[in-house]
Amino acid sequence: MLTVEEARERVLSHFxxxxxxxxxxxxxxxxxxxxxxxxxxxxxxxxxxxxxxxxLRAEDSAGASAEAPRRLRLAGEAAAGRVYQGxxxxxxxxxILTGAPLPxxxxxxxxxxxxxxxxxxVRLLAEAPAGNNIRWPGEDVRxxxxxxxxGIELGPAEIALLAAxxxxxxxxxxxxxxxxxxxGDELVPLxxxxxxxxxxxxxxxxxxxxxxxxGAVPVRLGIARDRADELRAKLDEAxxxxxxxxxxxxxxxxxxxxxxxxSEQGDIAxxxxxxxxxxxxxxxxxxxxxxxGLPGNPVSAAVTFELFxxxxxxxxxxxxxxxxxxxxxxxxxxxxxxxxxRHYVRAWLDSHGGTLVARxxxxxxxxxxxxxxxxxxxxxxxxxxxVVRAGEHLPALLLNDALPWGA
Amino acid sequence: MLTVEEARERVLSHFxxxxxxxxxxxxxxxxxxxxxxxxxxxxxxxxxxxxxxxxLRAEDSAGASAEAPRRLRLAGEAAAGRVYQGxxxxxxxxxILTGAPLPxxxxxxxxxxxxxxxxxxVRLLAEAPAGNNIRWPGEDVRxxxxxxxxGIELGPAEIALLAAxxxxxxxxxxxxxxxxxxxGDELVPLxxxxxxxxxxxxxxxxxxxxxxxxGAVPVRLGIARDRADELRAKLDEAxxxxxxxxxxxxxxxxxxxxxxxxSEQGDIAxxxxxxxxxxxxxxxxxxxxxxxGLPGNPVSAAVTFELFxxxxxxxxxxxxxxxxxxxxxxxxxxxxxxxxxRHYVRAWLDSHGGTLVARxxxxxxxxxxxxxxxxxxxxxxxxxxxVVRAGEHLPALLLNDALPWGA
Numbered sequence: 100m101l102t103v104e105e106a107r108e109r110v111l112s113h114f115x116x117x118x119x120x121x122x123x124x125x126x127x128x129x130x131x132x133x134x135x136x137x138x139x140x141x142x143x144x145x146x147x148x149x150x151x152x153x154x155l156r157a158e159d160s161a162g163a164s165a166e167a168p169r170r171l172r173l174a175g176e177a178a179a180g181r182v183y184q185g186x187x188x189x190x191x192x193x194x195i196l197t198g199a200p201l202p203x204x205x206x207x208x209x210x211x212x213x214x215x216x217x218x219x220x221v222r223l224l225a226e227a228p229a230g231n232n233i234r235w236p237g238e239d240v241r242x243x244x245x246x247x248x249x250g251i252e253l254g255p256a257e258i259a260l261l262a263a264x265x266x267x268x269x270x271x272x273x274x275x276x277x278x279x280x281x282x283g284d285e286l287v288p289l290x291x292x293x294x295x296x297x298x299x300x301x302x303x304x305x306x307x308x309x310x311x312x313x314g315a316v317p318v319r320l321g322i323a324r325d326r327a328d329e330l331r332a333k334l335d336e337a338x339x340x341x342x343x344x345x346x347x348x349x350x351x352x353x354x355x356x357x358x359x360x361x362s363e364q365g366d367i368a369x370x371x372x373x374x375x376x377x378x379x380x381x382x383x384x385x386x387x388x389x390x391x392g393l394p395g396n397p398v399s400a401a402v403t404f405e406l407f408x409x410x411x412x413x414x415x416x417x418x419x420x421x422x423x424x425x426x427x428x429x430x431x432x433x434x435x436x437x438x439x440x441r442h443y444v445r446a447w448l449d450s451h452g453g454t455l456v457a458r459x460x461x462x463x464x465x466x467x468x469x470x471x472x473x474x475x476x477x478x479x480x481x482x483x484x485x486v487v488r489a490g491e492h493l494p495a496l497l498l499n500d501a502l503p504w505g506a
Numbered sequence: 507m508l509t510v511e512e513a514r515e516r517v518l519s520h521f522x523x524x525x526x527x528x529x530x531x532x533x534x535x536x537x538x539x540x541x542x543x544x545x546x547x548x549x550x551x552x553x554x555x556x557x558x559x560x561x562l563r564a565e566d567s568a569g570a571s572a573e574a575p576r577r578l579r580l581a582g583e584a585a586a587g588r589v590y591q592g593x594x595x596x597x598x599x600x601x602i603l604t605g606a607p608l609p610x611x612x613x614x615x616x617x618x619x620x621x622x623x624x625x626x627x628v629r630l631l632a633e634a635p636a637g638n639n640i641r642w643p644g645e646d647v648r649x650x651x652x653x654x655x656x657g658i659e660l661g662p663a664e665i666a667l668l669a670a671x672x673x674x675x676x677x678x679x680x681x682x683x684x685x686x687x688x689x690g691d692e693l694v695p696l697x698x699x700x701x702x703x704x705x706x707x708x709x710x711x712x713x714x715x716x717x718x719x720x721g722a723v724p725v726r727l728g729i730a731r732d733r734a735d736e737l738r739a740k741l742d743e744a745x746x747x748x749x750x751x752x753x754x755x756x757x758x759x760x761x762x763x764x765x766x767x768x769s770e771q772g773d774i775a776x777x778x779x780x781x782x783x784x785x786x787x788x789x790x791x792x793x794x795x796x797x798x799g800l801p802g803n804p805v806s807a808a809v810t811f812e813l814f815x816x817x818x819x820x821x822x823x824x825x826x827x828x829x830x831x832x833x834x835x836x837x838x839x840x841x842x843x844x845x846x847x848r849h850y851v852r853a854w855l856d857s858h859g860g861t862l863v864a865r866x867x868x869x870x871x872x873x874x875x876x877x878x879x880x881x882x883x884x885x886x887x888x889x890x891x892x893v894v895r896a897g898e899h900l901p902a903l904l905l906n907d908a909l910p911w912g913a
Binding site for chain 2: 124128142143149178179182200234239246252255258260264265269283286289290292295298301302304305306307308309311325401402427428429449450452453454455463466467473492
């Protein structure tokens with residue numbers, strides 16, 4: 100049986116970052132940069148005032164205090180957005196607003212709270228040493244500086260930085276289109292009522308949401324009955340997708356047609372992966388389209404999507420973070436039995452006094468959809484004998500940023 | 507000066523969860539449930555097989571082993587999606603596939619790996635005690651069980667659980683529409699080139715992205731010059747929004763028109779909040795529309811949005827998680843000076859051997875957009891003297907799930 104790492108390596112070898120396209124920064128949230136974003140500009144672009152106050156020559160403020168104010172002549176006003184026409188001469192001060200360019204001749208700003216103004220006289224109640232309240236060009240970003248490296252997903256802060264330095268539009272990889280097909284005679288779609296013996300299909304709603312969260316665009320193919328011709332027809336609709344995800348039909352049962360179809364098409368890999376949940380996973384090329392066959396059990400489908408499908412999507416997006424962050428946590432609450440396959444245990448994370456603790460979401464059988472709910476991490480329990488006890492350290496894959504409801 | 511908590515309480519008192527609407531589970535990702543989702547069904551709905559194998563009466567397998575197999579008559583097949591027509595009688599076995607309803611009369615399933623079949627004879631190589639490989643009705647969800655409480659944001663797992671139990675469409679609160687306006691003569695919009703003294707506007711791209719991440723719909727109003735008539739005209743466009751966010755114009759400068767406009771309109775609250783960055787924050791009602799006036803400095807705008815704007819949006823969404831999760835972390839790297847206002851310090855989180863550590867993103871002045879980049883937490887440094895040193899514990903607000911690029 101393959102390890103998860105071996106199976107994933109084989110999957111990932113079939114994926115490359117997709118074509119590069121330009122998108123407006125207004126549409127760039129969650130997209131992944133295809134090239135290093137480098138600033139051609141300094142930020143700030145020019146010396147400007149950090150405060151509302153008076154621009155002056157530092158030497159003119161020497162010795163100023165509330166008891167012995169220095170007096171300067173008010174020579175004009177430097178507002179934000181305009182360059183002051185003129186020069187601050189010895190003995191002069193110019194009214195300046197936050198963000199306004201520092202007028203020529205001035206080398207300091209005294210904030211207005213430390214001044215008094217009467218007519219065209221400005222009284223300085225304190226010294227303003229050279230550089231006081233001035234933001235220098237390039238303090239935030241120097242020209243040529245790397246703003247955001249290729250492979251980083253653009254969040255609000257990255258978008259702000261690119262906008263502030265004029266890196267617009269952004270060069271990103273195209274979003275993958277991921278086709279999703281559930282298979283099985285027993286399944287009824289959203290909004291229909293199951294007949295006796297049938298069940299409500301929940302894997303494709305799950306996968307469509309998870310694919311969206313991963314940064315791709317889901318394409319819903321619905322449900323295929325357990326008949327080879329129906330499966331083939333549905334999958335033919337999906338040939339233009341960047342990835343096909345199926346659920347069900349990859350075990351060893353008599354109706355497990357996905358693996359048969361993949362075998363027909365030549366380039367097939369059908370694996371039993373040494374993991375729990377989710378042992379059977381199929382992967383292969385359906386013509387030119389990669390197909391990842393996930394198990395039908397909801398929890399197995401979710402965990403195998405996490406371990407194989409999401410990394411494929413992140414690779415197509417050109418992300419540096421193909422895998423979920425793995426961090427060390429301390430187990431709390433119930434022991435976890437080890438076994439002969441690596442076990443991915445759904446868990447809640449919390450922090451107690453700086454220590455990251457994890458607690459399982461309860462019973463972990465692979466048909467218990469409720470075990471996924473609210474989970475913020477997958478604990479990785481390696482093969483072995485006995486149990487992992489409370490207090491022991493474990494690696495955890497971070498699934499998202501929410502803490503459990505109870506926290 | 508108000509504390510952050512006092513100012514936030516005043517803001518939140520103006521917001522209620524918005525109207526309830528039904529959305530398809532296909533469109534429900536990220537929406538917040540308006541009512542408890544309660545299951546009317548059991549999950550599984552019927553007893554079914556956890557394995558491919560043979561359904562039988564447990565008593566018929568008593569004593570079976572590889573050396574002394576018990577022999578049963580193969581009486582038919584129970585496939586997934588169909589109810590077996592008939593009953594398993596003493597001495598009989600029925601072929602059964604994973605997920606198929608357990609036929610009447612049977613009370614156990616022996617997996618096929620522990621059987622041998624020849625013609626219509628099934629040889630049992632092991633015992634199958636009562637209940638073996640059977641999933642009982644309601645094991646995952648009992649009828650009447652609370653699936654997902656009101657106020658929870660729907661992720662893939664919650665969507666799967668609602669789909670599996672037929673809670674479709676989902677009842678959620680309407681998404682808030684949030685108008686975003688930048689103010690200032692010095693600003694040029696995305697795609698234009700600043701003249702000398704002008705700067706590229708980055709607050710509205712930031713806020714639009716952050717508003718989207720918070721679960722609301724941004725409405726971009728562009729930039730208003732520092733003229734009362736222009737500001738009034740732009741804001742009139744936004745009267746139908748659920749919230750107006752402005753940036754700039756709320757300080758004490760001569761051109762800080764947002765606060766003047768709010769004062770005109772009657773119900774105004776203009777505060778200096780005891781925090782860094784972001785001291786000046788304005789809040790008031792523009793007619794019936796709440797307006798939150800954020801400072802113009804990019805970092806101040808970002809942090810005040812986090813502390814006041816995002817909670818207002820989460821309250822309109824009906825979320826139980828109005829605030830970011832706060833967890834305890836241990837400071838690493840550079841000391842952080844305390845001061846006379848609470849300081850929100852941008853930081854990266856990591857886990858070292860189960861301990862959550864935080865490291866600042868570098869220089870923290872409020873015009874340094876680069877200090878926001880990649881930040882995964884805001885450290886909360888309370889008022890005081892001296893510094894917070896490496897090794898000390900601090901509360902941190904979790905901003906998202908990404909680890910720093912370097913991790």
